[in-house]
Amino acid sequence: MADRTLDVSGLQCPMPLLKTKLELNTMAPGEQLEVVATDPGSARDIPAFIALSAHQLVESAVDGSQYRFVIRCGDSVRQSR
Structure with missing residues (x-):
C-alpha cells in the first residue's frame, strides 16, 4: 500500500514526470x-x-489508457535538494 497517491491524469509530457519528481x-x-x-x-x-535515481520502481501496470507506478523513495532525496 502506497503512503501517498499522485494523480497526474490528463497532464501531458513533461508534467507527469516533473510532478512525480517534486512529490x-x-x-x-x-x-x-x-x-x-x-x-x-x-x-x-x-x-x-x-533507473537513474536513488528511488526504486516497486510496481508498474497499464490498464487501458491508465499507467500506474509505485515508487519507493530512495535515501538520497533529501541530500540532493
Missing part, C-alpha cells in the same frame, strides 16, 4: 508513492528517471 522530493526514504497517469510518455519517462 518524491517531499517524501522520506522508504515511503512509497503511487503515480496514476494517462500520458503514454509516462510509461517510458518515469521508469527511465527511476
Whole structure:
C-alpha cells in the first residue's frame, strides 16, 4: 500500500514526470508513492528517471489508457535538494 497517491491524469509530457519528481522530493526514504497517469510518455519517462535515481520502481501496470507506478523513495532525496 502506497503512503501517498499522485494523480497526474490528463497532464501531458513533461508534467507527469516533473510532478512525480517534486512529490518524491517531499517524501522520506522508504515511503512509497503511487503515480496514476494517462500520458503514454509516462510509461517510458518515469521508469527511465527511476533507473537513474536513488528511488526504486516497486510496481508498474497499464490498464487501458491508465499507467500506474509505485515508487519507493530512495535515501538520497533529501541530500540532493
